[in-house]
Amino acid sequence: MFKLSEIKELVKLIDQTSVQELEIENEGARLHIRKPVKTEVVNVQAAPITHTYSQPPVAAVVQQAAAPAVQAAAPEAVPTKAPAADLHQIVSPMVGTFYSAPSPDASNFVKVGDRVQEKSVVCILEAMKLMNELEAEVSGEIVEILVTNGQLVEYGQPLFLVKAD
Numbered sequence: 001m002f003k004l005s006e007i008k009e010l011v012k013l014i015d016q017t018s019v020q021e022l023e024i025e026n027e028g029a030r031l032h033i034r035k036p037v038k039t040e041v042v043n044v045q046a047a048p049i050t051h052t053y054s055q056p057p058v059a060a061v062v063q064q065a066a067a068p069a070v071q072a073a074a075p076e077a078v079p080t081k082a083p084a085a086d087l088h089q090i091v092s093p094m095v096g097t098f099y100s101a102p103s104p105d106a107s108n109f110v111k112v113g114d115r116v117q118e119k120s121v122v123c124i125l126e127a128m129k130l131m132n133e134l135e136a137e138v139s140g141e142i143v144e145i146l147v148t149n150g151q152l153v154e155y156g157q158p159l160f161l162v163k164a165d
Contacts, residue, residue, distance in 0.1 A: 002031050008132075015093050036095055036155045088138045090160040092153045096127035100149045108149075110160075114142045122160060125153070140164040 002024075014022055014033055021034045092098070100108040100123055110122050116136040125132045144161040147153055 002026065002029055004130075007031065011094070086163065087143060087161045088140065088164045089158040090122060090134070090136060090162060092125060092155060092157045092159055093134070094125060094127050094132070095155050096125040096132070096153060098147045098149065098151050098153045098159065099124040099126060099131075100145070110142050110145075112142055112145060116140065116142060116162065134159070136160075136162065138162055138164040 010022065010024075010031070011033060014035065019035075021032075023030070023032045025031075100110075102109070102124065109124075110116060110120070116122060117139050118136060120136045121133045122136050122142075123134050125134055140162040142160055143163050146158050146160065153159065
């Protein structure tokens with residue numbers, strides 16, 4: 001049988017490596033860990049199309065036929081907000097539900113402007129009914145909280161921006 005602490009350590013080790021999948025059998029128990037596939041969502045906004053239905057004079061029709069064809073520009077992807085170079089992102093190590101406090105009636109672990117240390121707990125991520133505390137990886141000041149309480153988060157999704165010391 002696998003202990004919870006062993007499973008957590010294996011998940012953390014796999015998260016820090018390029019290994020995508022791990023399967024282990026031990027005393028009849030089997031453990032299978034797989035990293036989720038990363039997907040990117042790109043928002044594309046199409047340019048509005050306008051039509052005119054008026055009849056141009058004959059001279060204008062000839063001139064339009066002789067003019068070179070103009071290709072429409074492809075719609076550009078909407079840029080996402082990139083963090084400043086001096087800010088550290090605390091990202092989700094797993095898919096789960098983000099909780100900003102240890103219980104609904106308790107105060108949040110951190111808020112914007114709070115100072116954190118490397119091992120400070122910044123939130124809880126719930127995955128498969130397990131509550132996992134997420135610790136800050138750096139010392140510094142919380143500049144922005146990028147998700148809301150109770151929000152489903154993806155693997156690798158930025159949760160906090162920290163101005164590191």
